[in-house]
Amino acid sequence: MPHTAAYREMFRTSLLIRRVEEKIIDLYPSDKIQSPVHLSIGQEAVSVGLCRALAPGDLVFGTYRSHALYVACGGDLTQMFAELMGRIGGISKGKAGSMHLAYPAGGLMGSSAVVASHIPHAVGSALAAKLHRSGQVVACVFGDGSLEEGVAHESFNYAALKQLPVLFVCENNALAVHSRIDSRQAFSIEAMARMYGFPYQRIDAGYDFEEVHRTSAATIDAIRTGVGPQFLEVATVRAKEHVGTGDDFGVGYRDRASYDAWCAKDPLLQDRATYDALIADIDAEITAAVAAAEASPAPGLEELLTDVL
Numbered sequence: 001m002p003h004t005a006a007y008r009e010m011f012r013t014s015l016l017i018r019r020v021e022e023k024i025i026d027l028y029p030s031d032k033i034q035s036p037v038h039l040s041i042g043q044e045a046v047s048v049g050l051c052r053a054l055a056p057g058d059l060v061f062g063t064y065r066s067h068a069l070y071v072a073c074g075g076d077l078t079q080m081f082a083e084l085m086g087r088i089g090g091i092s093k094g095k096a097g098s099m100h101l102a103y104p105a106g107g108l109m110g111s112s113a114v115v116a117s118h119i120p121h122a123v124g125s126a127l128a129a130k131l132h133r134s135g136q137v138v139a140c141v142f143g144d145g146s147l148e149e150g151v152a153h154e155s156f157n158y159a160a161l162k163q164l165p166v167l168f169v170c171e172n173n174a175l176a177v178h179s180r181i182d183s184r185q186a187f188s189i190e191a192m193a194r195m196y197g198f199p200y201q202r203i204d205a206g207y208d209f210e211e212v213h214r215t216s217a218a219t220i221d222a223i224r225t226g227v228g229p230q231f232l233e234v235a236t237v238r239a240k241e242h243v244g245t246g247d248d249f250g251v252g253y254r255d256r257a258s259y260d261a262w263c264a265k266d267p268l269l270q271d272r273a274t275y276d277a278l279i280a281d282i283d284a285e286i287t288a289a290v291a292a293a294e295a296s297p298a299p300g301l302e303e304l305l306t307d308v309l
């Protein structure tokens with residue numbers, strides 16, 4: 001059966017994210033990008049399926065692993081590479097770097113390097129949306145490690161208490177830096193979500209952008225009718241080291257087998273026909289964006305004290 005237009009579009013966005021990050025890997029040794037980078041290779045489908053399900057005006061908040069959400073929200077690539085290179089043409093004039101990408105015009109309100117610190121911001125936005133009856137839904141994407149932070153639970157409680165229009169999305173790669181989830185958490189994520197009264201769904205096939213989209217869309221539709229917060233857990237796999245551009249399968253805290261099993265299902269690796277049809281255009285877009293970003297100058301001293309208050 002031929003693929004749908006939606007499949008092709010989500011494949012394209014997922015591949016764009018992957019190739020952007022593979023370009024970052026190529027550029028990194030040159031030191032043109034001095035910001036630390038947390039890559040989403042392997043996890044792209046979560047951002048792509050979710051963001052496609054959001055309506056214009058909806059908002060999304062994420063973590064330092066921010067490239068995928070930025071691209072999935074439609075962020076400009078030249079402004080992204082310029083931001084990573086600390087140039088004036090960056091989306092935040094070079095002040096934010098990789099860990100704090102934002103693209104408010106596309107709904108991405110911010111990303112934070114401090115684990116779980118964006119969750120209360122998302123809940124506050126959802127409170128504003130409810131008070132203003134704006135009809136907006138707020139999506140809040142965080143890693144499994146966020147669930148070990150007190151502020152996550154304070155935020156879940158408040159969102160449940162006030163029945164706010166927020167979708168909590170746990171991007172569960174089962175790792176926090178080098179610690180596996182079974183060595184960190186004494187609870188099941190489902191039991192935790194249900195304890196707050198959140199309707200809970202889990203997607204095991206986190207590489208499947210169509211499934212992420214279907215489930216996100218149904219959940220977001222429900223939230224928009226006023227049923228309160230919902231919780232979505234998506235299992236995924238981080239391909240690269242926690243921070244940086246290398247592979248770390250040799251370090252000893254995880255094995256390659258689960259990653260290899262994931263690769264065997266990853267549409268970006270398995271669907272060669274769609275890949276081949278899109279790759280030249282995507283790579284040309286990235287090459288042009290990097291060249292334009294490099295042509296942007298460094299910020300002048302006058303920028304030091306602007307936009308920082």
Ligand SMILES: Cc1ncc(C[n+]2csc(CCOP(=O)(O)OP(=O)(O)O)c2C)c(N)n1
Nearest residue numbers: 065113114115143144145146173175176177
């Ligand atoms: C409050 C806080 N504590 C510790 C850290 C150091 N730290 C950075 S990333 C990270 C792991 C987070 O894991 P997870 O939430 O699962 O996200 P992932 O990196 O897997 O996407 C930690 C502990 C931090 N940035 N902020």
Ligand SMILES: [Mg+2]
Nearest residue numbers: 143144173175
């Ligand atoms: Mg994690």
